[in-house]
Amino acid sequence: MATIHEVAQKAGVSAATVSRVINNRNTVSDKTRIRVEQAIHDLEYEPSVLGRNLRNSESRLLLVLIPSISNPFYSEIINGIEDTAIAQGYNILLCETDSNPDREAIYFNMIRNRLADGIISMDPTVNKEKLIELANTYPIVQCSEYEKDGSISFVTIDNELAAYQAVRHLIKLGQKKIALINSDEKFLYARERRQGYEKALREFGLPIKHEWIYITDQLGFQSGQQAMRVLLNLDDRPTAVFAVSDILAIGALKEININDLRVPQDIALVGFDKISFSNMTHPTLTTVAQPMYKMGCLSATMLINKIRGKRVDNIVMDHELIIREST
Amino acid sequence: MATIHEVAQKAGVSAATVSRVINNRNTVSDKTRIRVEQAIHDLEYEPSVLGRNLRNSESRLLLVLIPSISNPFYSEIINGIEDTAIAQGYNILLCETDSNPDREAIYFNMIRNRLADGIISMDPTVNKEKLIELANTYPIVQCSEYEKDGSISFVTIDNELAAYQAVRHLIKLGQKKIALINSDEKFLYARERRQGYEKALREFGLPIKHEWIYITDQLGFQSGQQAMRVLLNLDDRPTAVFAVSDILAIGALKEININDLRVPQDIALVGFDKISFSNMTHPTLTTVAQPMYKMGCLSATMLINKIRGKRVDNIVMDHELIIREST
């Protein structure tokens, strides 16, 4: 790979002038510019990001922290982040934390090292204290999960309202025995969606039964299936289920199918996220759509603005209840 | 963030000595080492990767090229790559190419810039000439898709054999009218799996009917559904389907369900990849398992060996036919 000096030599100018051409500084004559551009072309020169970073201490790399790449909920958000970032001249580094603090530490150090310019965190299990501390010094944005104390900028939806509307939808269909399959309540979204669920029940005078609330410890299909198995074995079996993610709902659906029960006649089912699978199940899944792609775009824009020193405001996006065959 | 000079100053030594301590060079006395380590600890010093890279021209970053993050087939492979890479002190940069040559160019430049030390490509639509050219100069490994001419090291499975066995399985069950839902044949795996399909049919004296081979142009659920719709509308309708990916098979299953046909009684169905969702469908999907996690691990090991200048051999991994309810 050619260096800036080789280009300078070939063009008969100094390295500084080549640098000016590359960075579109306007203090270069057209004649020189053309000579330099020719040399850059001939030598197939590409500026070394390393040299530039060291000098400017910027890397044009954004860290995106996710718990697991396998979760399709994140895919769309990442698409949005990526498109926006690339359009602004940034690349993204996708970091799977596996909820592992050691991995997190590696990625946190990357920003301290100036190997990355900022972080978009979608990881709910992240070490909150460390993240808040880091956010004092470096540009950090949270997407989906966020800190209620407002110490870190975020993009999210109104989880409580969304859950409330999903459950209200079931109630309006005449459902009276509505179960909740929730994620671990260390997740903010899990706590908020539970509140929405309870709010709807209370509002319509339905009892909140402890045994109809199942909290999973994992996020996979199996957890949803396991949850449904327990719910179906209850003496007073629910006739409708609100699951806080499509993955859990799809697992639940599997278990309902295995037991030869019909959806929605025997059990009505609502999921959350509108992942693409949710339209491939039989029956298709009623779910709550989050504007995931848009959320990704806005998170990236917000982070880049932060990096550039602009003030940014938190964003709460709209959601939408998608009614399909399962209710 | 403290620099190496501040550490040196605090410890009363030169920057060179600090560097020796960090890099475990043995030419440092224990006494000095301890003093330096203390200073590093006190100042919470972290070596700047930028400075180090520029000097050593290594970044300890591996590029992983995938067409789409949304495809669960890649998730497991990536897990394997990531675990292996991190254990060896490398981080990975997940690059979604979207089959877009411009994006590809960005990532190719990163390795020229020494911003990355090597590439694992899983992208079948990658610009082959460019990749081969790059592989002459830089460490590159292909996973799953590969060049038949052997110009680039690879990890893969025997796609033809796997497809052959899947179709033979259908034949042994008495199926005589077996359709193929294939991906775009620009993909090597698609061409190879088609060969396996045709080989099995020939071997058992079954006709290869043009109209029973449907080639999709996309990889999503919808394509599988669309393919099945066409196959079901044929006058001479097939009674079994081999789809070259679970995603396509799940789309096909959806269409079969919509038409109130039963699987496997009316239509038997085999997929490929054993993605986790393939066990959540009703009925569960017979499929071909690839050792995705292992493939990821081996790809990463292979690449790191290449980076270290070692010779590496191509690897063809074993697959396994997973017989479930759909056949």
Next chain:
DNA sequence: GTGAAAGCGCTAACAC
């Protein structure tokens, strides 16, 4: 065993 000095590739400040 340790320090001084050079230099990786680049850009910004300052001359002219």
Next chain:
DNA sequence: GTGTTAGCGCTTTCAC
């Protein structure tokens, strides 16, 4: 408008 110089943080000779 362009060249010269210095320095980003680090590692690696080469002295001593």
